[in-house]
Amino acid sequence: MSADRPDAVVPGPVLVVGCGLIGTSVALALRDLGVTVHLRDASASHVEIAASVGAGSPDPVVSPALVVVAVPPAAVVDAVRAALAEFPEAVVTDVASVKGPICAAVTDPRFVGGHPMAGKERSGPMAASGLLFEGRAWAVVPTADTDPEAQALVERVATSVGAVVRRMDAESHDRAVALVSHVPHLVSALTAGLLTEAPSDDLALAGQGLRDVIRIAGSDRGLWVDIIGSNADQVGGILDDLATRLDDLRSAVRNADGSVGEHLDRGRAGVARVPGKHGDQPAEIATVFVSIDDTPGELSRLFAAVGNAGVNIEDMRIDHELGRPVGVVEVVVQAGVAEHLLTALTERGWAAFR
Numbered sequence: 001m002s003a004d005r006p007d008a009v010v011p012g013p014v015l016v017v018g019c020g021l022i023g024t025s026v027a028l029a030l031r032d033l034g035v036t037v038h039l040r041d042a043s044a045s046h047v048e049i050a051a052s053v054g055a056g057s058p059d060p061v062v063s064p065a066l067v068v069v070a071v072p073p074a075a076v077v078d079a080v081r082a083a084l085a086e087f088p089e090a091v092v093t094d095v096a097s098v099k100g101p102i103c104a105a106v107t108d109p110r111f112v113g114g115h116p117m118a119g120k121e122r123s124g125p126m127a128a129s130g131l132l133f134e135g136r137a138w139a140v141v142p143t144a145d146t147d148p149e150a151q152a153l154v155e156r157v158a159t160s161v162g163a164v165v166r167r168m169d170a171e172s173h174d175r176a177v178a179l180v181s182h183v184p185h186l187v188s189a190l191t192a193g194l195l196t197e198a199p200s201d202d203l204a205l206a207g208q209g210l211r212d213v214i215r216i217a218g219s220d221r222g223l224w225v226d227i228i229g230s231n232a233d234q235v236g237g238i239l240d241d242l243a244t245r246l247d248d249l250r251s252a253v254r255n256a257d258g259s260v261g262e263h264l265d266r267g268r269a270g271v272a273r274v275p276g277k278h279g280d281q282p283a284e285i286a287t288v289f290v291s292i293d294d295t296p297g298e299l300s301r302l303f304a305a306v307g308n309a310g311v312n313i314e315d316m317r318i319d320h321e322l323g324r325p326v327g328v329v330e331v332v333v334q335a336g337v338a339e340h341l342l343t344a345l346t347e348r349g350w351a352a353f354r
């Protein structure tokens with residue numbers, strides 16, 4: 001599809017400013033849709049890498065229809081203002097994790113705030129993927145001045161790269177992400193921090209549960225100092241609440257007063273409230289574990305077997321067994337088909353269990 005055709009996602013070229021994880025992922029996803037993408041970054045090597053993985057052209061762009069600013073939160077206000085000034089015809093959007101500062105600073109009708117709720121614990125263009133936004137929420141945060149047509153363009157782009165648009169104002173957005181992203185990140189970092197002094201024999205017992213809790217703690221330090229600093233009020237409020245609950249839990253554990261279970265029940269109730277893919281109602285899901293040889297082609301054989309059993313994979317993880325040439329694949333499926341999948345895989349010789 002040509003970007004110049006009337007049915008194209010964007011009516012002209014797109015300039016991505018900031019070719020790190022998110023910018024390069026947006027660029028790759030748009031290129032897959034046939035959009036012409038140009039790349040710009042403060043780091044020449046990031047532009048070079050992004051261009052070399054097929055994210056777009058490093059050449060200057062003449063008149064972009066859309067500029068996607070994907071720089072760290074501390075740099076976003078200046079970069080958005082610069083893009084609005086340099087390209088007077090373009091719609092400009094950003095992807096920063098906090099929306100209050102940028103939405104308060106920019107009143108141009110061509111600006112639309114945005115935030116894809118998708119990422120990774122790795123930064124930079126090498127970590128990018130055109131499929132990153134598939135099934136993920138993308139917050140679209142217009143200001144009081146945003147032109148509805150500019151907003152419609154940004155929403156079309158978000159939808160076209162596979163995301164599900166959630167419209168909200170900046171304050172609601174920042175309150176929500178403090179709860180669902182920023183505080184969980186800090187809790188993950190605190191938990192992982194407990195491990196720094198642990199004897200390695202203790203760490204050898206680590207299983208998937210710990211890895212699930214600490215995965216995001218491996219993220220880029222500078223980016224997260226920036227994100228937390230930009231959303232300090234909202235994050236601070238939730239940390240106050242969490243500190244009270246931690247005190248309660250500590251007393252419950254020390255005094256064996258029987259209320260530990262209440263904290264666990266509240267946790268289970270919270271898990272059940274998190275929506276499934278595409279913002280659906282929370283799905284009843286179940287995991288089928290499959291032990292596979294750690295050799296090339298085994299995963300694709302397993303996926304084919306799951307597909308032949310007529311089962312859709314909702315999610316998956318791989319846990320490598322220490323010191324053994326096998327891995328355990330956790331295949332997450334709708335709860336109603338888990339038993340059928342277990343039987344189908346076992347009958348075909350897979351070492352599957354629940």
Ligand SMILES: NC(=O)C1=CN([C@@H]2O[C@H](COP(=O)(O)OP(=O)(O)OC[C@H]3O[C@@H](n4cnc5c(N)ncnc54)[C@H](O)[C@@H]3O)[C@@H](O)[C@H]2O)C=CC1
Nearest residue numbers: 018019020021022041042071072073096097119120123124
């Ligand atoms: N990492 C994540 O999981 C997510 C990050 N975000 C947001 O996306 C934005 C980018 O984050 P990442 O891609 O993860 O970071 P990154 O570190 O991978 O990429 C940032 C890029 O911006 C470039 N850059 C920095 N200042 C610049 C400037 N003034 N002009 C041009 N280029 C500049 C850097 O050289 C780098 O290539 C941030 O605002 C972040 O809050 C949003 C969703 C998820």
Ligand SMILES: O=C(O)C(=O)Cc1ccc(O)cc1
Nearest residue numbers: 097116117118119120121216
């Ligand atoms: O790694 C994950 O699971 C994430 O949730 C990534 C993420 C990080 C920062 C954001 O602003 C949005 C999403």
